Amino acid sequence: MSKQNPTAAPLSGSIELTGHQYGKAENRVVRIYRDRPRHEIHDVNVSTCLRGDFADAYLTGNQSTVLPTDSQKQTAYAYAKEKGLISIESYGLELAAHFVDDIEPVTGARIEIEEYAWERAIVDGTEHDHTWVRKGQEVRTASITQDDTGTWVIGGLKDLVLLKSSGSEFTGFLQDPYTVLEPTEDRVLATALVAQWRFVGTDVDWESVYAGIKATIVMQFATVHSLALQQTLFQIGRAILEEFPIIAEVRLSAPNKHHFDYALERFGVENNNEVFQAADRPYGLIQAAVSRSDAPDAGPSWTPFSGWLS
Numbered sequence: 632m633s634k635q636n637p638t639a640a641p642l643s644g645s646i647e648l649t650g651h652q653y654g655k656a657e658n659r660v661v662r663i664y665r666d667r668p669r670h671e672i673h674d675v676n677v678s679t680c681l682r683g684d685f686a687d688a689y690l691t692g693n694q695s696t697v698l699p700t701d702s703q704k705q706t707a708y709a710y711a712k713e714k715g716l717i718s719i720e721s722y723g724l725e726l727a728a729h730f731v732d733d734i735e736p737v738t739g740a741r742i743e744i745e746e747y748a749w750e751r752a753i754v755d756g757t758e759h760d761h762t763w764v765r766k767g768q769e770v771r772t773a774s775i776t777q778d779d780t781g782t783w784v785i786g787g788l789k790d791l792v793l794l795k796s797s798g799s800e801f802t803g804f805l806q807d808p809y810t811v812l813e814p815t816e817d818r819v820l821a822t823a824l825v826a827q828w829r830f831v832g833t834d835v836d837w838e839s840v841y842a843g844i845k846a847t848i849v850m851q852f853a854t855v856h857s858l859a860l861q862q863t864l865f866q867i868g869r870a871i872l873e874e875f876p877i878i879a880e881v882r883l884s885a886p887n888k889h890h891f892d893y894a895l896e897r898f899g900v901e902n903n904n905e906v907f908q909a910a911d912r913p914y915g916l917i918q919a920a921v922s923r924s925d926a927p928d929a930g931p932s933w934t935p936f937s938g939w940l941s
Contacts, residue, residue, distance in 0.1 A: 648689050654680035654741070654936055655700040658707045662716040670761040673716045674747045677723075679703040680936035681730055682739035682778065696736035703730075718837035719744045720784055723775035731777045739778030741936045745789075746771040768792075771841065772827070776932050783932030786841060787827035791848065794821035794888075799857040819890035819907060820857055824848065828871060828881045829932055835877060844878075847871055860887050860917045868921025880922035880929070887915035 656678040664671040681703070687693035707726065710716075714725040723742040730740040747770060749763035769791035776783045799820035804812075826848060851867045868881040890907040 648686055651685060651689055652680050652682045652741070652936065653685065653697075653700065654678060655703040655707070656937060658704050660708055660711050660716070662711040668760050672749050672763055673711075673719075674749060675716065675719060675722075676745040676747070677707050677726075678743045678936055679707060679726060679730070680741040680743070681734070681737050682741070683737045685736070698730075698734050698737070706730075719746050719771065719773045720775065720786060720833075720835070720837040723773050724777075724782070724784070724833060727775045727777040727782070731779075739776070739931070741931075741934070742773075742775040743936055744773045744775075746773075769845070774827075774932070774935070776930070776934070778931065781930055782833060783930055784830045784833055784835075785827050785932055786830065786837070786844070787825070788841075788845065789823075789825040791824040791826070791845070792822070792888075793824060793849070793852050794819065795853060795857075798853075798855075799863075801859055817904060820860065820863070821888040821890060821909075822860065822885040823888065824852075825884040826867070826881065827883075828875075829879045829926075829929060831877055831879050831927060840875060840877070844871055844875065847874055860885055860915070861919065864917060864919040865921060868919060872921060872923060879926035880920060882918075882920045882933075884916065884918045887917060889914060 658677050658679070660675050660677055662673045662675075679700075681698060683696070685697055687695070688697050706729065710722065710725055710729070714722065716722045723744050726742045727740040730737050748766040748768070750766040751758035752762040752764050753759070754762070769788045772787040772789055774785040774787075776785075796819055797817055799818050800814075800816040801818060802814035802816060804814070826844075828844060847870050848867050851870045852863060855863055855866045857863045864883045864885055868883055871881050872878055889910045891910060892902055892904060893906045893908050895902040895906060
């Protein structure tokens, strides 16, 4: 536990509002395209955040420059129809541009989107035209930030659960008096990956790039002989940057979902790396950022709305 400096002088500076932003979090928008017999569905969770000089609202309660969060919600639903909702990146760009360009007090906007995938139900061996089953491999994400200095798009995914039963080891690590972990040259490696990647522009085939990046992630996780989860993350980030020149940097976060050999020997049963206890906590949390040396400035692209104060 950290201790305060007992000799520190009491603080007496003026009290100021040093940061603010506001918006409408987690609007669940479902857009169904019904203009032909075979319908299409897009299911998203969108949060909108406005930035500008709204200090009076905090300091004096003056709301004259505040666009209600309810208006932001209504815009998110209306734009799903007026502008369309095919790629979440394009939809987010439309929302951000509207708030910055059309709402005078707003100087910056942040749009954060999660997309939940559905796949068509199979009826008598055929895909049904208007019935779906929830598809749960991962949640696709996008964050769009726009202000008077530029526009930034971050694509991503979260909760991509991956497991390999071999091809992973963990040896040669630093040890101290409290180290009890045994080195292993053959272990289960599992994680629920969060990956985000920053684009260098907005003229992008969002759908094909997303599919390509996901395929690259899975390939690297499967084929890289992992000496540590740290090494695996770097290899994933590097492969994405090598494959997609329109990506400036990649950020990865991976809980190490430990699988421990279960002690069956006490029952006279041999366990040769075949039966494991899956431990959900505590877990190691490994994170990495991989960037190009010539990556343009990130500006406010990584400054979040949800979780800003965490």
